[in-house]
Amino acid sequence: MSEPIALKLTAKDFKSDQEVRWCPGCGDYAILAAVQQFMPELNIARENTVFVSGIGCSSRFPYYMNTYGMHSIHGRAPAIATGLSVSRPDLSVWVVTGDGDALSIGGNHLIHALRRNVNLKILLFNNRIYGLTKGQYSPTSEVGKITKSTPVGSADAPFNPLSLALGAEATFVGRTIDSDRKHLQSVLRAAAEHEGSAFVEIYQNCNIFNDGAFEQLKDPGTRDDYLIRLEHGQPITFGKDGQYCVVHPPRGFGLEVRETAATPAEEIVVHDATVADPAYAFALSRLPGFDLRNTPIGVFRSVRRPSYDSVVQEQLAEAKAKVTETPEQQLAGLLGSGDTWTIS
Amino acid sequence: MTKQIRQLDRVVIRFAGDSGDGMQLTGDRFTSETAQLGNDISTLPNFPAEIRAPAGTLPGVSSFQVHFADYDILTPGDAPNVLVAMNPAALKANLVDLPRGADIIVNTDEFTKRNLAKVGYASSPLDDDTLAGYAVHPVALTSMTIGALAELDVSKKDAERAKNMFALGLLSWMYSRPYESTLRFLERKFAKRPELVAANIAAFKAGWNFGETTEDFAVRYEIKPAKMPAGTYRNITGNAALSLGIVAAGVRSGLPVFLGAYPITPASDILHELSKHKRFGVTTMQAEDEIAAIGAALGASYGGALGVTTTSGPGVALKSETISLAVALELPLVIVDVQRAGPSTGMPTKTEQADLNMALFGRHGEAPVAVIAPKSPSDCFHAALEAARIALTYRTPVILLSDNYVANGSEPWLLPDVASLPDLRVEFATAPNGEDGTTFLPYLRDPQTLARPWAIPGTAGLEHRIGGLEKADKTGDISYDPANHDFMVRTRAARIEAIPVPDLEVEDPDGDARMLVLGWGSTYGPIGAACRALRQRGLPVAQAHLRHLAPMPANLGAVLRSYDRVVIPEMNLGQLAQVIRGRYLVDAIAYNQVRGLPFTAAELETMLEEVLKNV
Numbered sequence: 001m002s003e004p005i006a007l008k009l010t011a012k013d014f015k016s017d018q019e020v021r022w023c024p025g026c027g028d029y030a031i032l033a034a035v036q037q038f039m040p041e042l043n044i045a046r047e048n049t050v051f052v053s054g055i056g057c058s059s060r061f062p063y064y065m066n067t068y069g070m071h072s073i074h075g076r077a078p079a080i081a082t083g084l085s086v087s088r089p090d091l092s093v094w095v096v097t098g099d100g101d102a103l104s105i106g107g108n109h110l111i112h113a114l115r116r117n118v119n120l121k122i123l124l125f126n127n128r129i130y131g132l133t134k135g136q137y138s139p140t141s142e143v144g145k146i147t148k149s150t151p152v153g154s155a156d157a158p159f160n161p162l163s164l165a166l167g168a169e170a171t172f173v174g175r176t177i178d179s180d181r182k183h184l185q186s187v188l189r190a191a192a193e194h195e196g197s198a199f200v201e202i203y204q205n206c207n208i209f210n211d212g213a214f215e216q217l218k219d220p221g222t223r224d225d226y227l228i229r230l231e232h233g234q235p236i237t238f239g240k241d242g243q244y245c246v247v248h249p250p251r252g253f254g255l256e257v258r259e260t261a262a263t264p265a266e267e268i269v270v271h272d273a274t275v276a277d278p279a280y281a282f283a284l285s286r287l288p289g290f291d292l293r294n295t296p297i298g299v300f301r302s303v304r305r306p307s308y309d310s311v312v313q314e315q316l317a318e319a320k321a322k323v324t325e326t327p328e329q330q331l332a333g334l335l336g337s338g339d340t341w342t343i344s
Numbered sequence: 345m346t347k348q349i350r351q352l353d354r355v356v357i358r359f360a361g362d363s364g365d366g367m368q369l370t371g372d373r374f375t376s377e378t379a380q381l382g383n384d385i386s387t388l389p390n391f392p393a394e395i396r397a398p399a400g401t402l403p404g405v406s407s408f409q410v411h412f413a414d415y416d417i418l419t420p421g422d423a424p425n426v427l428v429a430m431n432p433a434a435l436k437a438n439l440v441d442l443p444r445g446a447d448i449i450v451n452t453d454e455f456t457k458r459n460l461a462k463v464g465y466a467s468s469p470l471d472d473d474t475l476a477g478y479a480v481h482p483v484a485l486t487s488m489t490i491g492a493l494a495e496l497d498v499s500k501k502d503a504e505r506a507k508n509m510f511a512l513g514l515l516s517w518m519y520s521r522p523y524e525s526t527l528r529f530l531e532r533k534f535a536k537r538p539e540l541v542a543a544n545i546a547a548f549k550a551g552w553n554f555g556e557t558t559e560d561f562a563v564r565y566e567i568k569p570a571k572m573p574a575g576t577y578r579n580i581t582g583n584a585a586l587s588l589g590i591v592a593a594g595v596r597s598g599l600p601v602f603l604g605a606y607p608i609t610p611a612s613d614i615l616h617e618l619s620k621h622k623r624f625g626v627t628t629m630q631a632e633d634e635i636a637a638i639g640a641a642l643g644a645s646y647g648g649a650l651g652v653t654t655t656s657g658p659g660v661a662l663k664s665e666t667i668s669l670a671v672a673l674e675l676p677l678v679i680v681d682v683q684r685a686g687p688s689t690g691m692p693t694k695t696e697q698a699d700l701n702m703a704l705f706g707r708h709g710e711a712p713v714a715v716i717a718p719k720s721p722s723d724c725f726h727a728a729l730e731a732a733r734i735a736l737t738y739r740t741p742v743i744l745l746s747d748n749y750v751a752n753g754s755e756p757w758l759l760p761d762v763a764s765l766p767d768l769r770v771e772f773a774t775a776p777n778g779e780d781g782t783t784f785l786p787y788l789r790d791p792q793t794l795a796r797p798w799a800i801p802g803t804a805g806l807e808h809r810i811g812g813l814e815k816a817d818k819t820g821d822i823s824y825d826p827a828n829h830d831f832m833v834r835t836r837a838a839r840i841e842a843i844p845v846p847d848l849e850v851e852d853p854d855g856d857a858r859m860l861v862l863g864w865g866s867t868y869g870p871i872g873a874a875c876r877a878l879r880q881r882g883l884p885v886a887q888a889h890l891r892h893l894a895p896m897p898a899n900l901g902a903v904l905r906s907y908d909r910v911v912i913p914e915m916n917l918g919q920l921a922q923v924i925r926g927r928y929l930v931d932a933i934a935y936n937q938v939r940g941l942p943f944t945a946a947e948l949e950t951m952l953e954e955v956l957k958n959v
Contacts, residue, residue, distance in 0.1 A: 016809065018821065047804040052643070055812075063809050063822065068801040070646060071811025072639075073669050079636035083643030083651065084801070087602050087627060091647070091801055109639070112632035312627060319622035327595040330624060332762045335588060339376050339525050340578045340759070343569075 009040035016066040022057060027178035027204035031125065032064055038185045039067075042092070042192055049092045052081040054101040057132045058125035058204070061096040075106025078113035078120065085119050086309050092192075095122040099140040100130050103159050107139075111168035116308040117196035121188075124161060124201045125178075129210035142290045147209075162285035162300060165199040166278045172198035173281055173301045178205060179218050183229075183297060190299050196307040216292045228287065230298030235268040244294075245269075246287070254283035257294050273302040347556070347564045349520075354413035355567060356421030357515065360438045361430030361451075362399055363392060363406045366508040371408025373512055373529060377521035379579040379756055382569030383412040386869065387754045388420035388942070393609065393692045400454075400462045405437040414568040418869040418876075420753060422944035428511055430454060430485070433463045444477040449514070451507070453486035481560050485510055492550035498543045506540075506547035513551025520566050523548065573758055580757040582721040582750035583610070586680065587617035589728025590652055591624050593678075596729070597736055597768035600625040602644030603652045604637035606659060609692040610748045611682040614654045634662035638679065642666060645675045648772060648800035650732060654680040657699045658688070660743075664707050667741050669812050671711040671836060674787075674796050676735035678728070679713075683747040685940045694940025695748035697865055698916040703743040704894055704923065710833045712840040714738070715894040717745040719868035722757035724750060727891070729766060736770050738843050739795040745893070747915075749866040749942045773797035773806055784808055786820040794839035845892040847899040852886035853879065859959050860907040861952060862932070864890040864920055866942065867913055873945035874952055883956055890920070896927075904930045909959045911935060913948055 014036040022028045039049070049067040053059035055074035062069030072080050077095045085093040095113075102110045102124050113120060129147070130136040136149040140161065144153040165173050172194040176187040184202065191198035203214045216222045224240040236246040237260055245260040245268045255269060275281070281301035288295040323330060357374070361367045368389055375387050388409040397404030411421035426447040429435035431454035442448070455468050469475055470482060489510040493503040509530075516523050527545055534540040555561050580588075594601035603626065605615040619628040627644075631637035638653040645651030653663065660667075660681045670677045683699045685691035703715045714734045718727035724746060731742040776784045777797060784806045787796050799806040808820060816823035817831060850860070851872075863871045868889050875887045888903060890896065904910055904924065910932040912921040918934035925932055935951055937943060 018809075045804065046807050047802055050801045062811070065809075066807055068807055069809040069811075070673075071809065071813060073665055073812055076635060076639045076666065079631065079639030080643035080646070082636070083602060083604060083629070083640030083645075084647045085643075086629065086640070087600060087644040087649045088647040088801065108632055109636050112636065312629075316622050316625065316627060320625070323623050327598075327624065328762045331592055331595045334591065334621070334624075335759050335762070336576060336578070338578050339379065340576050341380050341382060342576045343382060343572050343574050 004043060007040070007043050007045060009043075009046070011037040011040065013046060014039045014066050016064050018063045020064050021060065023208050025207040026057070027127065027206070028058060028061070028125065030178045030181065031184065031202060031204060032061065034181045034184045035188065036065070037181075038188050041189065044092045048090060049094070050084060051094045051096055052077045052084065053096040054098075054106055055132070056098040056101045056130075057206075058096055058098040059101060075101055075104070076109060077101070078106065078109040078118075078122065081120050082113055082116070082118045082308075086312050089119070089309050089313055093120050095120050097122065097124050099124065099126045099128060099138045099161070103139040103161060103164070111164070114165055114168040114170040114197045114199060117169075117171055117305050119196055119307045119309045121191050121198045122200065124199070125204040126161060126201050127204045127206040127210055128213050129206050131206045131209055135209035160285055161201045163282060166282045166285060166301065169278075170199045170301065171196045171303050171305050172299070173285075174199070174299045175201045175203070175297045177203045177214065177217055177297060187299060190302060194302055195310070196305060214292065217295055226292055226295055228294060228296040230271050230273070230284070230296050230300065232271055232273050232299065235265070235270050237268065248283075254286055257287065273299045275301075276303060348562060349564050349566055352565050352567050353415065354411065354417065355426065355519065355565065356409060356411045356424045357426040357428070358407055358409040358424035358438060358441075359428045359511070360405060360407035360434035361508070362433065363394070363396055363404045364399065365406070365430045366505070367406045367408050367430070370508045370512050371410055373526045374515060374521065375410050375579055375754060376525055376529070377516060377523060378410065378412045378519075379577065380522050380525055381567075382572070383414060383567055384416045384570040384572060385410060385412045385579060385754070385756055386417055386420040387411070388749070389752045391693055400431055400433055400459045402433050402437050402463055405433050407434070407438060412567060414570050416570060416572065418872040419942070419945055422946045426515075428515065430507070430511070432459050432465055432469070435469060436463045436465065442478065445479070447479045447481065448475060449481045449483055449511070451485035451511075452482045453484050483514070483554070488550060488554065489547045492546055493543050496539065496543050496546060498539050502540060502543060506544050509544045509547040510551035510554075513548035514555045516548075517552040517555030518561060518564060520564060523552070572756070575758045577756045577758055579754050580722055581752055581754045582718065582724040582746055583613040583682070583752065584617060585722050585757065586718070586724035586728045586744070586746060586751075587614050589725040590618060590678070590732070591621050591626060592725070592762075592765055593729050593732035593768055594624055594626060594650055595762075596765050597650060597732065597770060599736075599770070600627065600649045601652060602641055602649040603628045603654065604631050604640035604644070605629070605654045606631050606634045606637045608634075608656045608659050610684055610751050611654045611656050611659075611680065613751070614680065614682070634659040635666060638663040638666040638677075642670055642673070642675060642677055645677050646673070646800070648798070650676065650678070650736065652678045652680065654682070656682050656684050656692075657686050657702065660699060660702055661706070667713065668707045668709060668711040670741040671707070671713060672812050672815075673810050674739045675798070676739055677741040678731045678735050678744060679741060680728075680744045680746060682751045683745060685938065691940045693748065695866065695942060696915050696938055696940065697745075697747055697867070698919065698938065699745060700864070700893065700916065700919040703745055710837060712837050713894065714740055714742040714840055714843060714892075715745060716742060716892055717865035717890070718750055719865060719889055719891065721750050721753050721755045725757070725760075729768075733766055733768055734843060736768055737795065738793055738839065739798060740840065745865060747866045770798065772803065773799035774803060776805060785818045786810060787815055788818045794835070794842060841895045843895050845895055845897055848888050848890065848897040848903050850886050850888045850903060851875070852884070854884055857884040857886035858907060859909040859911065859952070859956055860886045860888060860904070862888050862890065862904070862910055862912050862920075862924070863914070864893060867915065870943040870945045870948055871913060874948035877945060877949045878952060878956075883953065885952060885956070893920070901928045904928050904932075909933065909955060911952060911955055913943060913951075915943070
């Protein structure tokens with residue numbers, strides 16, 4: 001096999017000529033810039049990259065990428081992208097969605113894309129609010145949230161997107177934050193390298209309708225004590241001085257946070273995203289409370305399972321390999337199959 | 345004993361039994377034998393939605409009607425000449441359709457006190473005068489089958505289940521059918537269980553021999569082959585023909601076919617059939633729901649495949665939003681609606697034509713699409729090709745309106761020469777089309793077809809974004825400009841209206857008719873048979889049948905205005921009639937039935953004769 005040709009693309013190549021129309025200060029700008037800067041790294045030609053989105057603020061994303069793109073309808077991007085990806089395995093297909101788009105109206109398509117392991121990179125911009133419709137609570141809003149549609153507080157329990165994805169048999173699950181470009185790009189890199197569905201939740205600030213939703217994870221004064229930065233092969237410790245750690249209590253089902261000083265080193269969990277049992281990644285996804293303490297970011301899970309695309313393509317290839325006739329001859333044979341009779 | 349042989353020109357037989365009695369299979373086999381003989385055929389299966397309704401009950405009755413003749417026929421027949429009733433429920437459920445004088449072959453073994461009570465017979469209809477006026481042939485089908493298999497190594501249950509083959513053997517003898525294909529079929533079907541091959545063949549032969557020896561059947565019938573155009577034929581259902589049409593569209597366009605589908609009666613058989621044809625480059629995906637099914641098909645079309653989705657009315661309702669997206673994106677997409685009786689779950693295994701309004705108008709915004717309806721089972725093949733042709737040439741969603749009657753009915757199909765099928769090759773955009781030579785304008789239209797370029801991902805230099813937001817003419821950029829929106833809405837409507845479709849043909853052999861009967865879709869057969877019957881009686885009547893419902897043929901208005909009376913029979917409450925009245929200001933008479941069953945030719949004949957009196 002020959003070496004791939006270096007395309008020498010730059011961030012500028014991925015900027016479309018369209019004026020970006022998010023609110024000033026929106027977290028989406030930071031994500032767009034990070035993605036545009038990251039894409040050249042993949043060395044995939046722009047024409048072989050497709051961004052498919054649904055409806056919502058984040059779903060305007062494809063208009064700003066100078067690749068192929070489709071801004072579709074609310075919640076349906078994973079379904080449309082599935083048809084594209086399965087029939088065009090040569091393409092790199094990305095889905096951009098939001099918490100309302102992916103988890104509310106499009107929940108069914110998201111879980112089925114994940115369990116099929118379609119070769120899609122799914123970026124879920126989670127701002128815990130409906131922005132484009134001007135501020136209703138979303139399926140990731142905290143209980144009691146006061147919004148335009150819930151003046152005395154929402155009664156709904158929220159989804160934990162990562163727990164949901166893991167329950168849907170996702171093979172790659174990660175989380176990152178809009179404002180941390182370096183980390184965001186590191187998770188995108190891992191997602192892009194993954195064969196099959198890669199689900200990435202990006203905490204994104206809506207400065208108009210839910211400003212500061214993730215502030216503790218960004219404020220230099222608090223973030224180190226709130227964030228757990230997962231690194232493959234490393235013991236999970238966090239805090240400004242590494243004062244906290246994650247352990248698996250002997251009789252517990254999940255993971256817990258302890259004081260590092262009071263914990264024997266061998267009891268500290270060493271992060272391994274390749275653990276086959278999704279219970280581990282699930283336990284990681286359950287660590288944070290709604291006060292955002294103990295929020296892991298990074299790659300939770302990355303395991304190998306044949307993608308839906310590859311299985312479908314193999315079946316097609318196998319069937320076609322047996323063919324010795326032209327398509328027209330095959331068709332004539334098919335039309336005339338079964339019991340036929342001739343009238344002269 | 346030598347039996348008398350009598351010639352007939354046509355016969356209608358109905359096989360009726362419990363859902364578990366194998367009546368569909370029996371009917372299928374009889375049809376196949378009949379096809380081999382060269383008769384013209386039309387069939388009508390009728391079965392409950394429940395897979396196994398309680399045994400022996402009226403809701404559990406399943407039937408299969410086959411009409412065969414020595415001339416070309418248009419319908420599966422209004423009323424059976426022969427009823428095979430495998431149990432009291434089958435007799436009771438079907439007797440109402442049977443004209444006096446008809447033959448009834450009953451399985452007497454099932455006429456037990458318990459079975460009679462299940463369907464409300466106080467006494468056995470075989471013993472009272474319920475069947476007076478019919479030619480009743482009591483046959484102990486079950487016990488004779490078990491007796492015939494006594495020497496074979498099969499369980500009593502398996503032996504009892506072979507009774508449908510006994511019935512088939514008897515009927516095959518009565519109508520002098522060739523049975524080699526049935527024996528071959530049984531060998532294939534039970535290839536893994538040789539004892540069942542032997543049992544079913546023995547049951548079939550026992551039925552045949554019983555006919556030959558019993559004195560109850562004194563007459564054997566022959567129906568000469570029909571005069572049909574020369575060529576090779578096969579018997580085909582509408583769903584099978586439609587599936588083959590989609591495969592053919594893939595071959596003739598050179599494009600991969602992608603079918604997104606969610607199981608739904610009566611469309612699932614298309615998914616089953618297409619899933620077998622991967623060697624043609626046909627990908628099938630059983631999606632998580634109807635919306636994902638069309639979404640995936642649209643995604644595949646975006647990528648350069650022929651995207652197809654198959655469903656029934658409830659599924660079209662769910663797909664509506666995506667159809668509108670496809671209208672905005674101007675991408676090829678074929679949506680197959682095998683209509684069934686609605687609203688809601690309605691009667692899933694019964695036929696209706698009540699989705700026409702939904703196909704024409706059932707979307708948000710001004711969202712015109714092309715709509716085509718096949719008129720018979722074999723026509724589904726050509727209608728599918730036509731739907732694909734329009735979708736690919738004009739880059740538009742096309743709704744193909746089949747229905748349960750054509751989907752599950754069957755008729756002989758003269759196999760087309762593959763080379764004679766339409767050439768559906770398309771050209772993808774490969775280079776910038778802007779005046780500056782470098783810009784790509786995704787909404788710059790072909791002046792002939794008004795279609796926009798199909799620029800598929802992977803084409804360097806044509807990267808562009810499309811979406812559901814209104815687009816500026818030519819550039820495809822997001823636009824909220826009032827004049828642009830007005831222009832785009834009108835253009836989307838105009839481009840559908842401008843699709844050239846063949847003129848409407850009128851069948852009026854003597855050219856003196858003053859009344860026109862206009863139909864669409866599966867009513868072609870019964871309307872045609874009624875018109876023939878009227879003409880044979882010297883009553884002039886013209887028939888025209890719409891295949892293209894959107895756009896409609898250019899000459900339709902002129903045709904309608906050239907008759908004193910226009911009658912529109914439909915299996916809905918007058919949906920086409922309303923469109924015709926609204927569009928052409930023609931005072932058409934709507935004749936409507938929504939009984940879940942096709943029209944009978946006789947009722948249409950009676951109705952049309954009444955209308956004629958006032959013309």
